[in-house]
Amino acid sequence: MIKGTNARRALLLVLVVGVLVSGQFAVPGFANGGQLGNQVKIAAFLGLFGLCQTIAMMSGGQGLDLSIGATATLGGILGAAVIGPGPAGLLPAFATALACGAIVGLVNGGGITLFRVPPLVMTLATASLIDGGLIVWTSVMQANTAATPTLVALTGGSVAGLPRLSVLWILVAGVVWYLIERSAWGRGLMATGANPDAAYLSGARVRLIRIAAYVISASIASLTGVLLVGYAGQAFLGLGGSYLLTSVVVAVIGGVSLAGGRGDYIAVVIAALFLTVLTSLLTALQIEEAGRQCIFGATLLAFLAINGLPGRVGRLRTRRMHGGG
Numbered sequence: 001m002i003k004g005t006n007a008r009r010a011l012l013l014v015l016v017v018g019v020l021v022s023g024q025f026a027v028p029g030f031a032n033g034g035q036l037g038n039q040v041k042i043a044a045f046l047g048l049f050g051l052c053q054t055i056a057m058m059s060g061g062q063g064l065d066l067s068i069g070a071t072a073t074l075g076g077i078l079g080a081a082v083i084g085p086g087p088a089g090l091l092p093a094f095a096t097a098l099a100c101g102a103i104v105g106l107v108n109g110g111g112i113t114l115f116r117v118p119p120l121v122m123t124l125a126t127a128s129l130i131d132g133g134l135i136v137w138t139s140v141m142q143a144n145t146a147a148t149p150t151l152v153a154l155t156g157g158s159v160a161g162l163p164r165l166s167v168l169w170i171l172v173a174g175v176v177w178y179l180i181e182r183s184a185w186g187r188g189l190m191a192t193g194a195n196p197d198a199a200y201l202s203g204a205r206v207r208l209i210r211i212a213a214y215v216i217s218a219s220i221a222s223l224t225g226v227l228l229v230g231y232a233g234q235a236f237l238g239l240g241g242s243y244l245l246t247s248v249v250v251a252v253i254g255g256v257s258l259a260g261g262r263g264d265y266i267a268v269v270i271a272a273l274f275l276t277v278l279t280s281l282l283t284a285l286q287i288e289e290a291g292r293q294c295i296f297g298a299t300l301l302a303f304l305a306i307n308g309l310p311g312r313v314g315r316l317r318t319r320r321m322h323g324g325g
Helices: 004-026 033-058 068-082 087-113 119-140 149-156 164-181 184-194 196-201 206-232 241-253 265-284 289-321
Strands: none
Touching: 004 265, 033 068, 033 164, 033 184, 033 206, 033 241, 033 265, 068 087, 068 119, 068 206, 068 241, 087 119, 087 149, 087 206, 149 164, 149 206, 164 184, 164 206, 164 265, 184 196, 184 206, 196 206, 241 265, 241 289, 265 289
16 A cells, blocks of 8 residues: 555656666667657656646645647647747746636636536537637647747756756746745635635635636646647647646656546656656557556556555444444
């Protein structure tokens, strides 16, 4: 049984190392420096989208943000449309993406908290509206879709041997860890997700906390969409769509509770690395899509079982203490 966040982090680290060592034996060169740098770069995107789901899931109410893929595409396409030359040209792109993400998050959070629309329904409806709007936009507007050399350098360069994307990811992870673990807002988020009624009675502004969670989730997704444009070289419809389901998977593997109120983003970071190197190894071994999906499904089921163990053991102990069978 896994007890505590440290044990989960240790397990995931062991799995990452195990996959890398196995890959090096099976495919020589799999774990060399260049390959590792590329895998960390890919993992950064998955980790950032996993962060979006982590915050939404921790807010409770069976919260999942199914709009993050569409929001990333929105931020990427509109960011590319207004991006300018040189480093200064990045500012309007990221500012536009941030504004778009904040609006999407306000719509999601407002619908969920004020009108009591289930998160799955609300975020799915928002995603559909965004996708439809972007189809109209791209059909009538002849806007720029190409990444500038500065944006490409931001997502493709390195700092002290580390990919710049990974450095950005580390900085974001540090800020998020502080917000969740050390700030009053983080404590309110966990309390709201665990028991919103008790949190409200204790003075937490439950509605504002949940709205803020979806605003932060959508804003990060939209900003990541701009980074995706730099990585892919251009913006296009469906830019962030492939990260929707994997963002949920990586959050679950990282131990974020689907019921809300519990999560450890450091574990989610390691889970993103694990899923990335596992995918890379399966691709290098030329495992067909059906086989990869079976392995991913089995991995997810295993971690879902692990996530549920503490609760089952706790209930069993309670029954035994009260003389039950």
